[in-house]
Amino acid sequence: MQVELDGLFKDNKTFDYDDYVYKDEVCPSSTVSGSLAIFIPLLYSVGFLWGLLGNGLVLTILWRKRPKLSVMDIFILNLSVTDSLLLLTLPLWAADAVKGWFMGTGLCKLAGAMFKINFYCGIFTLACMSVDCYLSIVRGVRMFSCKKRVVVYCSCLIILIICLLLSIPDWIYLRPIRASRDTAECYYPPNTCRLASRLSHIVCFVLPALVLLFCCSSVLLKLWHNSKCQQKKKGRSTAVIAALVLAFFICWTPYNITFIVDTAQPVDSISSAGADDCEGRQWRASKITAIFGLLHCIVNPVIYLCLSKEFRRRALTMIKFSACETDSNDISLWDSSEGNRNASVQEEQGSLQPMNDINQQ
Template sequence: MEWKDFTFTDYNFTYDENYNESCCDGSICDQETSMYFDSIFIPVLYSLALVVGLVGNGLVLVVLWKKRQYLNVTDIFILHLSIANILLLLTLPFWAVEAVYDWIFGSVLCKLTGALFKINFYCGIFMLCCISVDRYLSIVHAVQMYSRRKPIVTHCCCLMVWLFCLLLSIPDWIFLKDYKDSRRQRKTECAAEYPSDSWLLATRLLYHILGFILPALIIMFFYSCILLRLRRGSQCKQKKGAIRVIVALVVAFFIHWTPYNITLMIDTIQTNETIDPSNQTSCGTFTSLDVALTATTTLGYLHCCVHPVIYYVGLVSRKSFLWSESVDNSHTSAF
């Protein structure tokens, strides 16, 4: 048996039809329990995320559209962030149908949906980083990253982010396919089939670095600098409101994505151990890991619902110091 006989996805652990997962006693582990959990949990939570996320991001787009002639740099980043969130949420119904039935949409739509999800996932994370950098320069140093009079420059920056995310989705365009998983009662699923363990480890490492660790460091550093700057200044309601918004943004990011990344790391370690016949793992362990991945993945998707609410409060209130153009011009808000 070679490593190429294994297939993986970013959020689940699957096998092809040439391999049956065995427990320590030699019996077949068909993951019926995790499949039943997925068929109930995923449709309900994905439907909730879709409705709430579309409403939340839609409200942000409505506010930005009404003020489209007065958008500042941060507003443009929020615009692209909301678009990315909406496109990501639109892929959830496909995964919900797969959880309840099978992947019935074919290989082409499998590649398209998977790549679209990956593009908008990365884009949403990177836009959050851009917002944190822009607010840091504006509030701490009173410097605008881009000219407000030339919004096209900011849009071009966002376009570069979209193109970079498109490059990161190339493995999905290549390796995603629909196939029958013998471990899951020959259910047809949309998953990635990598040619070697190097590809799997590379894609997992790329995700952990670019999709979580690096953005987390950027967000923590720049928002921490903003908090320190605000706390050193004279206290006012605007600054207190800004501190609350910043804390909410950082806490929301880590609450939604930390559990998934920890679970995915455990899944990667467990996957490597499974290759060694002496390290066979019980069905209970695999089932628990599958359920944990499903739950934490859904929690991550709900991030698309929470962030628009936080931004929407800041946008419509016009009171948060966070949305001002600079520390020295705190009362000149784009909204």
């Protein structure tokens, strides 16, 4: 039998692979470049310094007023503590924006968990404040009172415990993935735990957000239809709560929208190897919108300084290192100056009379 081999070996040639250059698809780096590489770390640095001053003033003033903390004081203390903890992670995020994550798994878990804890604690605390304000002004009853401060402290403790439980997936699964030789980025592995954590995050944003919108709109409508005298007595503390809620939505809504959009992507495209690598390296919209969430921890002290005369007076007194002659723990930091003492005494008595009955009298 004769075999024809001309088809296989007639035109056979050797190829030199020494000069061959392998070209692979390269995903964008997780670090920023150009003007952003200077602007974002500078923004974090200024926010860090201002946050230390602002939250430090809030904590100091509330500490000096600790024998007679009101219900709103306790909730604002809870917000300031979690804002201060997130504030301490801003240098880590500034370094991540420039060089990527090179600080190890431990700090990666800490920074990511504090980011989520601040979000959960903020929205749950504001929901409690809004519900209490709604019940006292619209329904004429109080969910919390200064006669039972233990209930308020227990509520804040429960909020913190819930936030810690919701951040457990971050402590377990959050880790840096190598994007190149000297940069890394925190990400979740695309699995069932990732999806469950994202769904719980979305639920914990949507449901409290609906409660906040309902309570704030009801209170504002109630105050709008009442007399100017009643607006003067109740408008100051209500304005502080409304401003806190508005600032929270402005800072956190862009991040949560991109978070929901990213979660809604098909699982197959996320779980594929190439898409997973690119997702871990790109400077995505979620990273940009997360900047607003991180900088939210410096916004609340600005609201207190702008809307509270008593808080502004005490803050200026502390900055000047001068003694405050009229300091009194009975004076509320958040109500208007007129009828301030009467408001605190009324809060001590427990429940408030419905505003419709007050107008009739």
